[in-house]
Amino acid sequence: MNLDELQRRLMTDPAREREAAAAARASGGEAARAVEESDAFERLLGEAMNVAPPDDLQHQLRQVPFRAGRRERRGPGAAGWLAMAASLTLAVAVTLFLLRDAAPPADGGLAAHLAWHWDHDGPTVLAAARTGPTPPARVQELLADFGVALAPELLADVRLSKICPTPDGAGAHLVLSAPDGPVTLYYMPHTVVPASGESYPLADDMRAWVFNVERGSVALVGDQGSDLPALGQRIAAQLVFQDDRSL
Amino acid sequence: MNHEDRSRRFDGLARRYGDDLFRFAVWLCRDRALAADLVQETYLRAWKALDRLQDENAAKSWLITILRREFARTFERKVPPIDDIDDVVVAEPNEDGPDDRTERDRLRDEIGRLDAMYREPLALQVLLGLSIAEIAEELELSESAVMTRVFRAREQLKKRLSNALPGEPE
Numbered sequence: 342m343n344l345d346e347l348q349r350r351l352m353t354d355p356a357r358e359r360e361a362a363a364a365a366r367a368s369g370g371e372a373a374r375a376v377e378e379s380d381a382f383e384r385l386l387g388e389a390m391n392v393a394p395p396d397d398l399q400h401q402l403r404q405v406p407f408r409a410g411r412r413e414r415r416g417p418g419a420a421g422w423l424a425m426a427a428s429l430t431l432a433v434a435v436t437l438f439l440l441r442d443a444a445p446p447a448d449g450g451l452a453a454h455l456a457w458h459w460d461h462d463g464p465t466v467l468a469a470a471r472t473g474p475t476p477p478a479r480v481q482e483l484l485a486d487f488g489v490a491l492a493p494e495l496l497a498d499v500r501l502s503k504i505c506p507t508p509d510g511a512g513a514h515l516v517l518s519a520p521d522g523p524v525t526l527y528y529m530p531h532t533v534v535p536a537s538g539e540s541y542p543l544a545d546d547m548r549a550w551v552f553n554v555e556r557g558s559v560a561l562v563g564d565q566g567s568d569l570p571a572l573g574q575r576i577a578a579q580l581v582f583q584d585d586r587s588l
Numbered sequence: 589m590n591h592e593d594r595s596r597r598f599d600g601l602a603r604r605y606g607d608d609l610f611r612f613a614v615w616l617c618r619d620r621a622l623a624a625d626l627v628q629e630t631y632l633r634a635w636k637a638l639d640r641l642q643d644e645n646a647a648k649s650w651l652i653t654i655l656r657r658e659f660a661r662t663f664e665r666k667v668p669p670i671d672d673i674d675d676v677v678v679a680e681p682n683e684d685g686p687d688d689r690t691e692r693d694r695l696r697d698e699i700g701r702l703d704a705m706y707r708e709p710l711a712l713q714v715l716l717g718l719s720i721a722e723i724a725e726e727l728e729l730s731e732s733a734v735m736t737r738v739f740r741a742r743e744q745l746k747k748r749l750s751n752a753l754p755g756e757p758e
Contacts, residue, residue: 402627465620468621
């Protein structure tokens, strides 16, 4: 095999050219150097593409059957609701257990959790939300797992929705299009704050405005100029809690 | 298959392929948050269709197909324009020195700027270990077309790295 052919093969499918590479190495000279260069490049390429998955990815994937079961069982009658409640109880229990490593230390309190959560993925999620609204059905499906729905006016403002950790288990992370710019909303279904309507400073000149709702609490994250209390009042009126939720 | 067996089988697929599918999704979306959502949606669909997966050896390509279809169906239009891939990609921690990191970061930048027609087969090959024939089947291309694309992907990356030129606009 000539040098050009060897280089072409190494640039096309290097992992399957081990024999050719070994022969080239043994022959020395330019062919051996071509193999060394290819090896170094492939090593660098592998490292560059090998991005770290989120800490909680595996946990989120293990929750998928519970989410799917919740969707499938929607509306089937009392037995179905009981089964769903059992699934959700288990999901929340699993979440509480597995999110320990993804969340800040338990004794850090809400302020530490909010600071950690914003640092963890706040700006990234905000950036991803720039591109367009999440389909409303998808937002409602995600929120239904927590027994809450959004009024249509608020639903129209949601740019992105995902499950996220909260101080007390899983919650929802939304990005809303608000009059003063995009605002991040953390819905914490199991966290009730002692002082509702309190502001917490965050990195990047952001702040969180936290208030209790009918079930759990909400943290709104926006920049210092955002009128978060006014937005919070509007949102509190547009969250619809499902009566049949037993958790 | 009872629910317990089904769950065990599903957990196995999540453990075995979840992280690699996420890495592939990052290079498809060029966005970590979207990639995480895409992988979750992929596994949701996989859970629903799990009984249709007869051959466990085909699981990887089955999941890749679901992910790519889901990407084309709802995620592709949400991909933001790329400014700096480092904003959305976090490297694996390692012991390398600053020079290695710089070179790797530059390469990561350039991979992000590759046209999708080159970036996708390259990611399938490097991250998921697919052969040329498997990539050709997945992308519905001829093997020679795939060989050309992965060759050109490497060629462009090497050229841009050695010239230290900014990436060509897509």
